[in-house]
Amino acid sequence: MxxxxxxxxxxxxxxxxxxxxLTRRIxxxxxxxxxxxxxxxxxxxxxxxxxxxxxxxSLVTQGRIFAAALGTAATVVQQxxxxxxxxxxxxxxxxxxxxxxxxxxxxxxxxxxxxLYSGDGELIADSRVLGAAGVAVEIAPLPPPRPPSDPLLxxxxxxxxxxxxxxxxxxxxxxxxxxxxxxxxxxHEAEAASRGEIGTALRARATSGRPQEAKMTLxxxxxxxxxxxxxxxLLMTTDSREIENSLRAVRLDILQVFAAALAVTVLISFYLAxxxxxxxxxxxxxxxxxxRGGQVVAAGIRASGPLxxxxxxxxxxxxxxxxxxxxxxxxxxxxxxxxxxxAIERFAADVAHxxxxxxxxxxxxxxxxxxxxxxxxxxxxxxVILDDVSRLDRLIADISDASRIDAELSRxxxxxxxxxxxxxxxxxxxxxxDDPGAPRLSLxxxxxxxxxxxALEDRLGQVFxxxxxxxxxxxxxxxxxxxxxxxxxxxVEVCIEDEGPGIPEDKLEKIFERFYSERPSGExxxxxxxxxxxxxxxxxxxxGGSIRAENRRDAGGRVVGARFLVRLPVS
Numbered sequence: 219m220x221x222x223x224x225x226x227x228x229x230x231x232x233x234x235x236x237x238x239x240l241t242r243r244i245x246x247x248x249x250x251x252x253x254x255x256x257x258x259x260x261x262x263x264x265x266x267x268x269x270x271x272x273x274x275x276s277l278v279t280q281g282r283i284f285a286a287a288l289g290t291a292a293t294v295v296q297q298x299x300x301x302x303x304x305x306x307x308x309x310x311x312x313x314x315x316x317x318x319x320x321x322x323x324x325x326x327x328x329x330x331x332x333x334l335y336s337g338d339g340e341l342i343a344d345s346r347v348l349g350a351a352g353v354a355v356e357i358a359p360l361p362p363p364r365p366p367s368d369p370l371l372x373x374x375x376x377x378x379x380x381x382x383x384x385x386x387x388x389x390x391x392x393x394x395x396x397x398x399x400x401x402x403x404x405x406h407e408a409e410a411a412s413r414g415e416i417g418t419a420l421r422a423r424a425t426s427g428r429p430q431e432a433k434m435t436l437x438x439x440x441x442x443x444x445x446x447x448x449x450x451x452l453l454m455t456t457d458s459r460e461i462e463n464s465l466r467a468v469r470l471d472i473l474q475v476f477a478a479a480l481a482v483t484v485l486i487s488f489y490l491a492x493x494x495x496x497x498x499x500x501x502x503x504x505x506x507x508x509x510r511g512g513q514v515v516a517a518g519i520r521a522s523g524p525l526x527x528x529x530x531x532x533x534x535x536x537x538x539x540x541x542x543x544x545x546x547x548x549x550x551x552x553x554x555x556x557x558x559x560x561a562i563e564r565f566a567a568d569v570a571h572x573x574x575x576x577x578x579x580x581x582x583x584x585x586x587x588x589x590x591x592x593x594x595x596x597x598x599x600x601x602v603i604l605d606d607v608s609r610l611d612r613l614i615a616d617i618s619d620a621s622r623i624d625a626e627l628s629r630x631x632x633x634x635x636x637x638x639x640x641x642x643x644x645x646x647x648x649x650x651x652d653d654p655g656a657p658r659l660s661l662x663x664x665x666x667x668x669x670x671x672x673a674l675e676d677r678l679g680q681v682f683x684x685x686x687x688x689x690x691x692x693x694x695x696x697x698x699x700x701x702x703x704x705x706x707x708x709x710v711e712v713c714i715e716d717e718g719p720g721i722p723e724d725k726l727e728k729i730f731e732r733f734y735s736e737r738p739s740g741e742x743x744x745x746x747x748x749x750x751x752x753x754x755x756x757x758x759x760x761x762g763g764s765i766r767a768e769n770r771r772d773a774g775g776r777v778v779g780a781r782f783l784v785r786l787p788v789s
């Protein structure tokens with residue numbers, strides 16, 4: 219046996235979620251701009267380059283001062299004939315005994331490392347190396363004391379390093395492979411200093427990943443000169459710890475501001491989601507209760523008059539925004555839906571009642587005809603059967619027409635309709651009747667060019683045919699039926715008057731109810747279904763107009779006929 223598969227028309231219940239997708243979207247859209255902005259601010263490439271340039275300028279300035287002091291106080295005159303090339307002239311050179319002491323004294327207040335090379339590239343002195351009795355001892359600066367372990371600080375440092383590693387670097391730096399006794403020719407920036415110029419270089423340090431660890435080394439090579447003679451090269455180096463600390467401080471300030479802004483953004487996002495997503499969800503759940511026909515269980519449900527106790531929509535009109543307008547629209551739609559359902563139930567009951575009457579008469583006539591042997595009575599019963607069948611046929615046709623009107627009026631598009639031309643056509647059709655005793659139709663149009671309304675012409679013609687037929691049935695022989703059409707501001711008003719007996723005052727509204735029939739005394743029973751005026755009001759109301767009935771009276775207050783007024787908007 220094949221299993222049935224659910225169709226797309228199957229109702230889908232509203233899913234209950236812990237975290238609304240709309241809230242997630244609002245949160246993401248509100249958080250994305252500050253996150254992108256802070257990512258751009260954390261990059262700080264221009265600021266970093268400025269700090270590097272300033273550090274280079276400071277390093278070069280210190281190098282110039284140190285080089286000038288060495289060139290003045292650490293030089294000795296080489297005696298003639300003591301050089302290997304046999305030069306006889308005196309020549310100045312850097313003293314291997316005096317230069318290390320002076321260099322260490324100059325560098326001591328600073329945090330830089332200074333190395334002094336002779337003119338032929340030999341290392342003479344290193345500020346981090348102490349020599350005594352042929353033993354060299356390298357001085358290494360102690361790292362700053364580590365603060366006590368703090369989980370929050372550790373988490374922040376890890377997050378900071380992660381963000382910093384995620385950000386693109388401003389340049390691809392060569393690695394710093396500094397050796398304790400590096401030769402001058404191994405450092406290309408020293409070549410410029412050998413020519414009497416300033417040379418600089420920036421290299422990347424190998425880091426262990428510890429926070430606040432320097433990631434770069436800055437090199438500055440300055441010539442040591444005496445009377446414009448290059449005696450050697452002073453190589454100044456320092457790490458980028460101060461640059462990193464400055465960047466870290468700025469980024470920390472940015473992150474603090476960002477954290478506060480992000481917290482405010484998240485709170486605003488949740489508030490916004492609460493004011494949007496939650497009411498929308500309430501409306502969705504209420505709509506689901508309406509679909510299921512559930513009972514009103516929540517406070518604030520719209521329910522008035524006969525709708526009390528039925529599922530309806532929460533009233534959010536006090537919000538004064540689009541969601542409040544949506545709740546009003548859904549509430550009005552729900553009330554209209556319940557009224558439509560009530561009308562359908564009443565219509566079904568009325569149809570069953572109206573069809574039952576001719577069916578009962580038809581059944582009785584058929585059963586009696588089967589037992590009666592008298593031909594005259596049989597013919598009379600057969601006439602009753604034919605009348606009942608005709609009545610059923612008219613009744614079913616009118617019921618079918620009435621049931622199609624709503625769907626047709628909601629589906630079809632209206633077009634500009636000339637009311638004057640439509641009424642003139644109906645009057646001409648009636649004028650073709652050769653019956654000398656038929657009532658006469660008189661048409662009076664005021665400014666026909668202004669009698670244009672948006673409408674379904676066929677349905678509007680059905681309304682006027684019903685009203686004219688109704689006036690004809692109540693008019694005396696050779697009476698006059700006046701049809702007047704005039705525009706009053708934004709409304710076209712059509713008036714149909716007859717000279718009949720009028721309408722009982724207590725029936726002026728009842729005649730528009732379904733299956734109610736107030737017919738002339740001489741008319742054959744069952745000729746009309748009682749749906750004509752009801753259908754007419756249904757059509758006129760769907761066009762945004764109104765229809766009503768009243769009695770015509772003479773100067774003495776006596777009823778001299780009936781009048782039907784149809785009012786239709788021009789736009």
